[in-house]
Amino acid sequence: MTVRPQRVLFVHAHPDDETLITGGTIARYLRDGAEVRVVTCTLGEEGEVIGQEYAQLCADAADQLGGYRILELTQALAALSGNRPAITPRFLGGAGRFRDSGMADMPSSQNPRAFxxxxxxxxxEELAALITDFQPHVVTTYDPDGTYGHPDHMRVHAVTNAAVVRAQERGWDVPKLYWAVAGRAYAQAAARALKGVPEGWVHAPADGLGRFPDEQITTRIDVSSVLAAKRAALRAHATQVTLAANGMAFALSNKIAQPVLAEEHFVLVRTGAGCKGTLLDGVVDETDLFAGL
Ligand SMILES: [Zn+2]
Structure with a gap:
């Protein structure tokens, strides 16, 4: 009998979040032999586009950005997959079911199809079906603030919580549920240490990166061995992300230099059947999402 590998499901809001927030972790667990799935809830139709070539795809022009970003996500996931067969995008309810809501004060948030x-x-229900089908040991979502307050990210938090409860009712009690977070002090120290920031980019303000209190982080994943894959995935999201020539930093359309972090952070928030020990009773200090399984 062959034993099924360990399985992790990453739930994300827009194409590029998987790479920006958990790209190193995806690449590392694929390299380690785990089964990895990434589900993205919207196509990122409201994204701002870097450069002129694809600028007319934007929502206020051709409104074709979402379809194009499927291609970028496909290429990013292939890059993160390294020598493994490339994992492919999955979209909640099928591609195009839910639309990028944009920021809270934008007309896009009024669209009935907005997530x-x-x-x-x-x-x-859609996500619970994916969970019961895949039976992941680990599911990741965002913290209640959605990493940085984007309404779609906050919605991912709510939808994942509800889906995990439903999946439990259907017989798959997700052993470990995490929030993927950006630790404030860690991100800011890395930003201060950045060298060779490209001309035209700006340094992040002192409190500009990472909103999550570091002391609440339970799980730190060392992704230093897969940074080449993470950088290739960042490059794949070219309408959204520019990688500095030296590979140490990237910027979104706001041109704020952000460090390519060698560590990604998670908070263990719920344990289910199959998770041994009492991880939530004390201070958790893990370096592996599958610890205790
Ligand atoms: Zn996003």
Missing amino acids: VNADLSLAA
Whole structure:
């Protein structure tokens, strides 16, 4: 009998979040032989585009950005897969079901197809079906603030929580649920240490990166061995991300230099059947999402 490898499901809001927030972790667990799935809830239709070539794809022009970003996500996941067969994108409810809501004060958030306007129960049902089918040992979502306050990210938090409860009712009690977070002090120290920031980019303000209190982080994943894959994945999201020539930093359309971090952070928030020990009772200090399974 062959034993099924360990399985992890990453839930993300837009194409590029998987790479920006958990790209190193995806690459590392694929390299380590785990089964990895990434589900993305929207196509990122409201993203701002870097450069002129694809600028007319934007929502206020051709409104074709979402379809194009499927290609970028496909290439990013292939880059993160390294020598493993490339993992392919999966979209909640199928590609195009839920639309990028944009920021809270934008007209895009009024669109009936916007993810924030989706029926929570319906969206959770779609995700619960993916969970019961894949039976992941680990699921990752975002913290309640959605990493940086984007409404779609906050919605991912709510939908994942509801989906995990439903999956439990259907017989798959996810052993470990995590928030993927950006530790404030860690990100800011890395930003201060950046050298060779390209001309035209700006340094992040002192409190500009990472919003999550570092002392609440339970799990630090060392991704230093897979940074080449993470950089290739960042390059794949070319309408959204520019990587500095030296590979140490990247910037979104706001040109704020952000460090390519060698460590990615998670908070263990829920344990289910199959997770040994009492991880949530004390201070958790893990270096592996599968620890204790
Ligand atoms: Zn996002």
